Amino acid sequence: QPRNWSGWEVNGSAARSVGEKLSKVATDKVAEKLSSTLSWVKNTVSYTVSQMASQVASPSASLHTTSSSTTLSTPALSPSSPVELSPDDVELLAKLEEQNRLLEIDSKSLRSVNGSRRNSGSSLVSSSSASSNLSHHQEEDSWLLWGRIVNEWEEVYKKKEKQIKELVRKGIPHHFRAIVWQLLCNAQNMPIKDQYCDLLKMTSPCEKLIRRDIARTYPEHDFFKEKDSLGQEVLFNVMKAYSLVDREVGYCQGSAFIVGLLLMQMPEEEAFCVFVKLMQDYRLRELFKPSMAELGLCMYQFECMIQEQLPELYVHFQAQSFHTSMYASSWFLTIFLTSFPLPIATRIFDIFMSEGLEIVFRAGLAVLQMNQTELMQLDMEGMLQHFQKVIPHQFDGGPDKLIQAAYQVKYNAKKMKKLEKEYTTRRNKKKKRSIN
Incomplete structure (x- = not known):
């Protein structure tokens, strides 16, 4: 049965037509929106299109980059069907609206809906391990939806940020x-990218420290x-x-x-620009300052959340002199990248890029x-x-359980600001x- 997608159908012939029609559309659109990664996408879009046309099961896991080229493909694919399609904003926004209404109904899947016809179980592909469990149709649906979002990013994000x-x-x-990471943090086309090559020719006083820690x-990752x-x-x-x-x-x-992690996804120049944005706009710079005052604030805020929401555990931690920084500091400094297996931490990092x-x-x-x-x-x-040996492997089956639990946690932004003022007053x- 063909699956209706907000006014146009995706069926077997449509999937086969991807190889014939999709490459030029994708490349041209990305050229307009993402000039900083255009050459990279052009090098890989043909390969990706041929994969989809031959219905390869899933994208490969964790591919890597070089300074001039990469084996990781990140094509912004636009939908294609037997009839010519235009990126209609109204249609796409309606689709987003419907997708997210269904997310509230069933957190385990996204469903494509048009009128009374529904196709259940259309889940997004979160990682190579998760994608192996999805059907070809579900993966295609995910790619088509995300391709349209990327190609019309400014308009879609402005109107449907919540979705x-x-x-x-x-x-x-x-x-x-x-x-998507570059778009979420507005790192595309940053002027500082032009300085990157010149910076590499300079000498940094931190070089020995960096070499030591590399x-x-x-240490177990092939790259x-x-x-x-x-x-x-x-x-x-x-x-x-x-x-x-x-x-x-x-x-x-x-x-x-x-x-x-950024270098596992993109070339080093782009990774540099994204990292600069994360340091500037995501509180990371304050976390990594020599004083690490921001880390102290995060520990204080987090401890207050434990005291309020898990009072018995809070009392137990206090009785055992088990300070928050003993287990949670790495969570904030590395966004769980040193605490969970990479597929789990990467999913959390997706959300960090969107919500901080x-x-x-x-x-x-959670x-x-x-x-x-x-x-x-x-x-x-x-x-x-327990934190070092047990917890890291509790979500080997996938991150969905953890992420669902995370959004059951009470988080009040106003209260966090109030705690920030309290912490600053105490610190001063x-x-x-x-001094006295």
Whole structure:
């Protein structure tokens, strides 16, 4: 049965026509919207189109990049069908509206709906491991929807920001991550990108520190594990370049994990630009400053959330002198990248790119809620072992359970601002006492 998609049909012949019609549409549209990654997309879109035309099961896992080219494809594919299609904003927005209404009904899947005809189980592809469980049709639906969103990004995001956030929570398809992350943080076409090559020719006072820590960043990952490998070299380049443009922060080890994840998705110049935006606009710069005052604030806010929402666990932590920073500091500094397997952490990072540090507070408290019974029975050493050995593998089946639990957590932005003022007042008083 053909599946109706807001006024046009996707059937077997339509899928086969993708290989004939899609390449030029995708390339031309991305040229207008994303000139910074155009050459990269052009190099890979033909391969991706041929994959879809031959109905290959799923995109490959974690592919990597070089400074001039990449084996990771992030094509912004536009929908194609036996009849010529135009990117009609009204149609797309109506589709988003319907998709997100259905998300509220069934958090496990997205359903394509048009009138009385519904196609259940159209889930977004969140990672290579998850995509293997989806049908060809579901994957095509996800690609078609995200392709249209990317191609009409400015208009769609302006009108339907809430719906886009809901879709991001379900996971960005792997091959779209590089482009969508750049769009979410407004990192495309940044002037600082033109300085990147010149920065690499300069010498940074942080170079020895960066070199020392490179081997400790994703030591088991194929792209980074070999000494002097391409992965280690581009990671060094981005960290060095940032240390030169922000000499106050310089280099902090935790930031290398974030940059490493970016390099798994995009070329180093783009990764550098995204990292600059994350540092500037996502509170990361304050977290990584030498004083780490922002990390102290996050620990205070998070501890207050535990006290309010998990009072028994809070009392147990206090009785065991189990301080929040002992287990949660890495959650904030690396956005869970050192705490969970990469497929899980990447899904959380999708949401971080869309909603900021709020997801770290939410997911962190959800983890505590799900482990409260076990933690209440352990002493400090036992709890440390539980956080290090047990919790990282609790979501090996996929991140959906954790993400769903995270959005059951109570999070009040106004209260967080109030806690920020309280923390700042206390910190200033403490400074005055130390001076006197």
